Amino acid sequence: MKIALLGYGKMGQTIEKIALERGHEIVIKTNEEEGYDINQADVAIDFSVPKAAFFNIAKCLKLGVPVISGTTGWLDNYEHAIKLCKENNGAFIYASNFSLGVNIFFELNKHLAKMMSQLKQYHVSIEEIHHTEKLDAPSGTAITLAEGIISQHDEYNKWLLNQNKKQTIPITAKRIANVPGTHSIEYKSNTDTINITHTAHTREGFALGAVVAAEWILGKTGVFSMKDVLNIG
Numbered sequence: 001m002k003i004a005l006l007g008y009g010k011m012g013q014t015i016e017k018i019a020l021e022r023g024h025e026i027v028i029k030t031n032e033e034e035g036y037d038i039n040q041a042d043v044a045i046d047f048s049v050p051k052a053a054f055f056n057i058a059k060c061l062k063l064g065v066p067v068i069s070g071t072t073g074w075l076d077n078y079e080h081a082i083k084l085c086k087e088n089n090g091a092f093i094y095a096s097n098f099s100l101g102v103n104i105f106f107e108l109n110k111h112l113a114k115m116m117s118q119l120k121q122y123h124v125s126i127e128e129i130h131h132t133e134k135l136d137a138p139s140g141t142a143i144t145l146a147e148g149i150i151s152q153h154d155e156y157n158k159w160l161l162n163q164n165k166k167q168t169i170p171i172t173a174k175r176i177a178n179v180p181g182t183h184s185i186e187y188k189s190n191t192d193t194i195n196i197t198h199t200a201h202t203r204e205g206f207a208l209g210a211v212v213a214a215e216w217i218l219g220k221t222g223v224f225s226m227k228d229v230l231n232i233g
């Protein structure tokens, strides 16, 4: 499979390593929005920056190249990307987190939220910790976790960064050098605390998931998620 890497930073370089190990070819690696022919590639993998992601995704969809995006912080344009995908009969997957472990954690989070919905004495909060170069806060993964809780728990209807309000899930974002990504969910009552945590030890889990998604999407059309790729949930 010929892969275009749109964004060749920490993730782009990790994806290159995993893709080569799995027998793929990297035909484009770029940190620019233009200056390459995307049609050289069978599939594009975008791990760029929030302000560039939608432009990169839209270009791939308009030119008929399936696109996998892991960039976070651009979701104001997500519905527009879906519309473009449908109009162009394209293929698109966005995931806030491509690792298998986090996708299992997403399901565990929803299951726990459903049980905790009956126990009003517990209050939920989310904490995410990432490296100091991260541009967005809260992390895309923390937002997906909050949305998962909201979908199952009748007490909460929105999330807020660093704020405690009624019916709201507070998310705390910490930045510590070299942390690949840690997400914790806490339910606290006056008598005890339940905590679940996912800790990424390296970026290779995210990268492997993105390459597996790229392999999976070839030959398909539509808007998909990692749940489709991994057949879980």
Ligand SMILES: NC(=O)C1=CN([C@@H]2O[C@H](COP(=O)(O)OP(=O)(O)OC[C@H]3O[C@@H](n4cnc5c(N)ncnc54)[C@H](OP(=O)(O)O)[C@@H]3O)[C@@H](O)[C@H]2O)C=CC1
Residues within 6 Å of the ligand: 006, 007, 008, 009, 010, 011, 012, 030, 031, 032, 033, 047, 048, 049, 050, 052, 056, 069, 070, 071, 072, 073, 095, 096, 097, 098, 099, 133, 206
């Ligand atoms: N979904 C998931 O599983 C994961 C998602 N992420 C997300 O992926 C994104 C990238 O993360 P990471 O690799 O750590 O970040 P980096 O900052 O290391 O890499 C981003 C790269 O994008 C480049 N870039 C800037 N503008 C463009 C453009 N117009 N087109 C293509 N590339 C461009 C940057 O170049 P320059 O430095 O020259 O500006 C940089 O090399 C982030 O949004 C992060 O949150 C990260 C890990 C896992």
Ligand SMILES: O=C(O)C1=N[C@H](C(=O)O)C[C@H](O)C1
Residues within 6 Å of the ligand: 072, 096, 097, 130, 134, 135, 138, 139, 140, 141, 142, 180, 181, 182
């Ligand atoms: O920027 C990162 O590094 C990461 N970003 C993603 C996010 O925002 O959730 C996924 C992962 O946690 C690493």
